[in-house]
Amino acid sequence: MTDEALRMETVAITAGRPSPYPGHPLSTPIVLxxxxxxDGAVEYARDGGTxxxxxxxxxxxxxxxxxxxxxxxxMAAAAAILESLPTGTSVVVPADCYAGVRTLLNEGAAHGRWKVTAVDITDTAATEQAAWAADLLWLESPTNPLIDVADxxxxxxxxxxxxAQVVVDNTFATPLLQRPLAAGADYVLHSATKFIGGHSDLLMGVVVGRDPAAAAPIRRRRQLAGGTPGALEAYLALRGLRTLPVRLERAQASAGVLATRLAAHPGVSRVRYPGLPADPGHARAAAQMAGFGSMLAFEVVGGAGPADAVCAGVRVAVAATxxxxxxxxxxxxxxLAGQGHxxxxxxxMSVGIEHVEDLWADLDRALTAATA
Structure with missing residues (x-):
């Protein structure tokens, strides 16, 4: 069967395997x-990879x-996309998106590389108006950290x-929940450090072009700028990808439970999770995603001080970047600087695969103590 005939959960297991000949390994080894x-297809790793x-x-x-x-x-992946743009390019970007990308864009704008317009990506009409003459439309959905959903x-x-070229940061949703290229995007971006790797033990990024012609200038930027992945990191990322379907299924189920309970907790003023029927992004996410994901955000009653206390008070969950x-x-x-909105x-909160009741007991205890 071809990849197109297989379900996504199966493709995550079967794609990228070595040739199926007797004696060959099931997984591609680390090539150092x-x-x-x-005179081979590849003569230097930076040119063609391993x-x-x-x-x-x-x-x-x-x-x-x-x-x-x-x-x-x-960030190397994001920079490769931006560095392929001509000077003077007009870029439209969500006001709520990954801080590193916003910083990179703002620094480029300060040096005259491009013009940057930030928009509320949930306001589709306003985004279209801002992007009417844009050269690049940078989308992120769900957004980081407000978990907003774009159309x-x-x-x-x-x-x-x-x-305009259209880039979609698909890190939070993963390809299991949405496929932006099928919606018409030119490029998809992943921080493979996150869900693809899945074990907090590597740094990697991936850009996916809609076809080889679109990917060619990105591959050229990698070759010239040197943002090449390490051998061990690539191996670990592929190994992590194999378990993405089961990890995401478990984490997403727990995220739904925790979001519902947090919404009823007296120490929480608002929960941002598109899986909640009352969430502003619920209908949109239900229409365009295969699930609501395992990322959510919540606002603690009392503001910054109690929120800091919650992060300091958890014992099962981890306060980490x-x-x-x-x-x-x-x-x-x-x-974070520049995140005044x-x-x-x-x-x-990034929900993991611990038992959901242990997570809830941990959060409930920390929230109650911080907001009492």
Whole structure:
């Protein structure tokens, strides 16, 4: 059967495997090589990659439905897209998106590389108006850290109709929950450090172009700028990808339970999770996603002080910056520079695969103590 005939959960297991010949390993080994014998398909790793990189790229590309290029980090992947743009490019970006991308864009704008317009990505009409003459429309859905949901089908179609390149950061949803290339995006971005790797033990990024022609300039930027992935990291990311379906299923189920209980907790003023029927992004997410994901955010009564106390008081969950791992993490995103639109008491939570009742007991105890 072809990848197209298989369900996504199966593609995550089968794609990127070595040739099925007797005696061959089931998984692509770690290839520790920078140089190769002349006259082969690849002569230098930076130019064409290794079998380990290529296996990961094949697997992620199969899941997203495009041509994938692996990078040393999510930021290296994002930079490769932006560095391929001509000087003077007009970029429209969500006001609520990954802080590193906003910082990179703002620094480029300060040096005259491009013009940046930030928009409320949930306001589709306002986003279209801002992007009417844009060269690049950068989308993120769900957003980081407010978990807002953009109308991806409409915005991708609008960008393509206007002749703008459309990039979608799909890190939070993963290709198992949405496939932006099918909605008309030109590029999909992943911080593979997060859900793809899944174990908080690697840094990697991936850009997936809609076809080889779209991926070619991104691969060229990797070759020239040197944002190449490590051999061990590529191996670990592919190994993590194999368990993404079961990890995401468990974490997503727990996220739904925790979001519902947090919404009823007296120490919480608001929960941001599209799986809740009352969430502003619920109908949109239900229409365009295969699930609501395992990322949520909640606002603690009393603001920054009690929210800090919650993060300090948990014992099962971990106060940590990153997300998408097997462990549940909490982060106070309002502490980051340039994130003034974030409510003072906001906590972003990445739900892991611990037992949901242990997680709830931990959160309930910390919240009650912090807001008593």
């Amino acid at each position: 090589a920078s140089n190769f014998r002349a 079998d380990t990189w290529q296996a990961l790229e094949t697997a992620v590309g199969s899941l997203e439905g495009g041509d994938a290029v692996a990078f040393a980090s999510g 991806l089908p409409r915005l991708c179609a609008f960008g393509r109709d206007r002749g 990153s997300l998408g791992g097997v462990e549940t993490t909490l982060e106070r995103r309002a502490k 974030i409510p003072a008491g906001l906590i972003r």
